[in-house]
Amino acid sequence: MTLLKSREAxxxxxxxxxxxxxxxxxxxxxxxxxxxxxxxxxxPLIILALGQMVVILTRSIDLSVAANLALTGMVCALxxxxxxxxxxxxxxxxxxxxxxxxxxxxxxxxxxxxxxxxVVTLGTMTIFRGVIFLLxxxxxxxxxxxxxxxxxxxxxxxxxxxxxxxxxxxxxLILGLxxxxxTLGRAFFAVGGNPHAAVYTGINxxxxxxxxxxxxxxxxxxxxxxxxxxxAVAYVDIAGGFELDVVAxxxxxxVSIAGGIATVxxxxxGALFLGIIKNALPVIDVSPFWQLAISGAAIIIAVxxxxxxxxxxxxxxLKSAEHAQ
Amino acid sequence: MSLAETQQTAAxxxxxxxxxxxxxxxxxxxxxxxxxxxxxxxxxxxxxxYFLNAWNLSDATFNFTEKAMxxxxxxxLIIAGEIDLSVASIIALSxxxxxxxxxxxxxxxAIVATGLVTGLLCGAFNGVLVTRLGLPSIVVTIGTMSxxxxxxxIVLGDGAFRGYPSExxxxxxxxxxxxxxxxxxxxAILAVIYAVVLHKTxxxxxxxxxxxxxxxxxxxxxxxxxVKFILFLLTGLMAGLASVCLTSRLxxxxxxxxxxxxxxxxxxxxxxxxxxxxxxxxxxGVVIAAFVMGLVTFGLGLLNVPGIVMSIVVGAxxxxxxxxxxxxxNLRRS
Numbered sequence: 300m301t302l303l304k305s306r307e308a309x310x311x312x313x314x315x316x317x318x319x320x321x322x323x324x325x326x327x328x329x330x331x332x333x334x335x336x337x338x339x340x341x342x343p344l345i346i347l348a349l350g351q352m353v354v355i356l357t358r359s360i361d362l363s364v365a366a367n368l369a370l371t372g373m374v375c376a377l378x379x380x381x382x383x384x385x386x387x388x389x390x391x392x393x394x395x396x397x398x399x400x401x402x403x404x405x406x407x408x409x410x411x412x413x414x415x416x417x418v419v420t421l422g423t424m425t426i427f428r429g430v431i432f433l434l435x436x437x438x439x440x441x442x443x444x445x446x447x448x449x450x451x452x453x454x455x456x457x458x459x460x461x462x463x464x465x466x467x468x469x470x471x472l473i474l475g476l477x478x479x480x481x482t483l484g485r486a487f488f489a490v491g492g493n494p495h496a497a498v499y500t501g502i503n504x505x506x507x508x509x510x511x512x513x514x515x516x517x518x519x520x521x522x523x524x525x526x527x528x529x530x531a532v533a534y535v536d537i538a539g540g541f542e543l544d545v546v547a548x549x550x551x552x553x554v555s556i557a558g559g560i561a562t563v564x565x566x567x568x569g570a571l572f573l574g575i576i577k578n579a580l581p582v583i584d585v586s587p588f589w590q591l592a593i594s595g596a597a598i599i600i601a602v603x604x605x606x607x608x609x610x611x612x613x614x615x616x617l618k619s620a621e622h623a624q
Numbered sequence: 625m626s627l628a629e630t631q632q633t634a635a636x637x638x639x640x641x642x643x644x645x646x647x648x649x650x651x652x653x654x655x656x657x658x659x660x661x662x663x664x665x666x667x668x669x670x671x672x673x674y675f676l677n678a679w680n681l682s683d684a685t686f687n688f689t690e691k692a693m694x695x696x697x698x699x700x701l702i703i704a705g706e707i708d709l710s711v712a713s714i715i716a717l718s719x720x721x722x723x724x725x726x727x728x729x730x731x732x733x734a735i736v737a738t739g740l741v742t743g744l745l746c747g748a749f750n751g752v753l754v755t756r757l758g759l760p761s762i763v764v765t766i767g768t769m770s771x772x773x774x775x776x777x778i779v780l781g782d783g784a785f786r787g788y789p790s791e792x793x794x795x796x797x798x799x800x801x802x803x804x805x806x807x808x809x810x811x812a813i814l815a816v817i818y819a820v821v822l823h824k825t826x827x828x829x830x831x832x833x834x835x836x837x838x839x840x841x842x843x844x845x846x847x848x849x850x851v852k853f854i855l856f857l858l859t860g861l862m863a864g865l866a867s868v869c870l871t872s873r874l875x876x877x878x879x880x881x882x883x884x885x886x887x888x889x890x891x892x893x894x895x896x897x898x899x900x901x902x903x904x905x906x907x908x909g910v911v912i913a914a915f916v917m918g919l920v921t922f923g924l925g926l927l928n929v930p931g932i933v934m935s936i937v938v939g940a941x942x943x944x945x946x947x948x949x950x951x952x953x954n955l956r957r958s
Contacts, residue, residue, distance in 0.1 A: 412946075412947050412950045412954075414946050414947060415900050417900075418894065418900050418943070421890065422891075422942040424939070425887060425936065426936050426940060429932050429933055429936030430936070433933065543766060543769070543770050546763075547767075556760050586778070588774075589774070589778055591771075592771055592775050595769065595771030595772070595774050599771065602760070602763045602764065606757065
């Protein structure tokens with residue numbers, strides 16, 4: 300019964316319903332090869348949503364992920380243009396490091412200067428984008444300037460799924476382990492659930508939030524390289540406004556914006572839900588201009604839904620104490 | 625966040641001797657800002673020979689008048705502990721609605737009314753979601769930020785509305801006397817109205833009370849949800865008004881109009897000394913912050929600095945103005 304009522308079950312149901320609706324008119328949409336393509340296309344959103352989930356869980360928000368992605372992607376592309384010999388694993392490590400550094404800047408400002416996360420990341424969002432402009436003077440890095448190995452990595456096919464898709468799977472598994480099996484994962488939940496109680500259990504609240512930002516930044520950096528390599532182009536505005544989709548995926552996935560409530564499965568399903576809508580729109584012949592409004596409506600509906608679901612959750616655990624009052 | 629607050633409250637000491645009102649004025653955030661504004665003004669006049677020219681300065685006011693109109697209402701909203709990130713999207717939707725009405729052949733009064741009413745409706749939508757359904761305003765307005773601009777994209781696609789009537793241009797391009805623009809006049813009138821409402825009326829007191837402690841405000845007989853709803857309405861209305869001015873000034877509507885402006889509005893409010901956590905701030909502060917931001921962007925513009933680099937400055941300002949007092953406090957404590 301609880302299984303049927305869980306957010307994940309509802310989302311799986313909604314996704315299946317969505318697929319069935321599209322398939323009823325366009326059976327080609329649900330062929331295995333197309334579903335793999337849809338999953339791969341949604342992989343960046345899944346990776347970013349998982350990072351954002353950790354941040355939101357600790358009562359923060361990271362609006363700078365898309366700008367972080369664009370800056371890291373641009374740096375990787377510029378390095379590839381200047382030094383085509385740098386191997387892809389080095390670039391991936393660099394992307395992770397640079398992304399983590401930008402996450403650490405956010406985290407540091409939140410931790411040490413106790414500036415509200417929304418202010419910090421609104422600021423760094425514009426600063427990171429501005430830095431891309433300073434690096435490039437607004438010029439593009441195009442497909443023909445990038446080396447073949449640079450572009451091939453995310454598309455490399457292993458067992459029928461491109462590397463980009465596999466990375467999303469691996470990140471999901473790693474975060475699943477971190478959240479459920481490590482003290483750090485427990486600390487994220489504790490800080491979000493009740494920061495005062497977390498302090499008394501010996502958790503450093505600021506440091507935990509800092510680490511959440513580092514994780515989010517690191518994943519944004521990784522996605523930056525993958526994004527630029529996959530679309531084979533880098534410019535100032537790539538993934539513009541994508542941070543809203545990422546937050547939307549989390550909210551749809553049942554992550555409470557007040558902190559303390561989140562599941563890895565929810566975040567992944569939330570991202571998949573948005574990804575399927577995005578891929579289905581052109582198939583059912585709806586203009587891509589509808590995308591933004593649909594994302595917005597999805598956020599509002601999901602957050603309304605979250606608050607309703609949250610209200611019925613409370614239960615009395617000490618009946619006698621309740622009666623004594 | 626809330627934890628740090630309690631620590632700060634615990635560390636707050638009560639001085640032996642109370643400061644005189646004059647000393648307080650000199651030490652206030654507003655006077656510091658005013659000094660910064662004067663400093664930037666002097667720097668600018670040395671940096672560019674074109675700065676000290678009445679017409680150029682009049683042109684420079686467009687850098688902040690529209691944003692400041694929204695910033696006044698946003699200041700009240702943030703003081704009351706809420707936020708509205710959808711204001712730039714409300715501008716887009718209002719502008720689109722005005723375009724539709726214009727294309728249907730209506731005159732200037734109908735166009736302006738449409739812009740204002742659309743803003744009001746958007747504000748009401750945000751307000752209902754936040755106050756009736758009890759949803760967090762950050763998420764609601766991130767959602768409506770996509771939704772409102774999304775509707776503009778659905779209506780316009782990659783097209784644009786052009787051909788507004790010539791009388792309509794008065795709002796964004798007209799002058800009242802000499803170099804005093806219509807927008808600057810609206811800005812000045814609104815500044816006085818908002819200052820009086822916030823600092824001299826019961827409603828203003830209620831806004832501070834809600835921001836400091838909503839529960840205590842409820843028990844002192846303030847209708848918290850109603851006040852918040854009115855503030856969302858006001859913010860929507862101001863965004864509608866800003867949309868009228870901006871559309872009139874540009875003479876066209878594109879769905880990407882005013883994109884990213886919410887950031888500049890929030891920056892202006894925070895720069896003006898309004899606490900992002902709610903409960904404190906003043907309208908004079910916001911007015912001076914508007915001038916500071918206008919002067920900075922105008923000065924950089926005269927030096928041929930591209931817009932995206934200015935946005936770095938805005939972003940750094942936003943973080944810097946909050947960070948600096950805290951760094952100073954940390955240093956003094958240690």
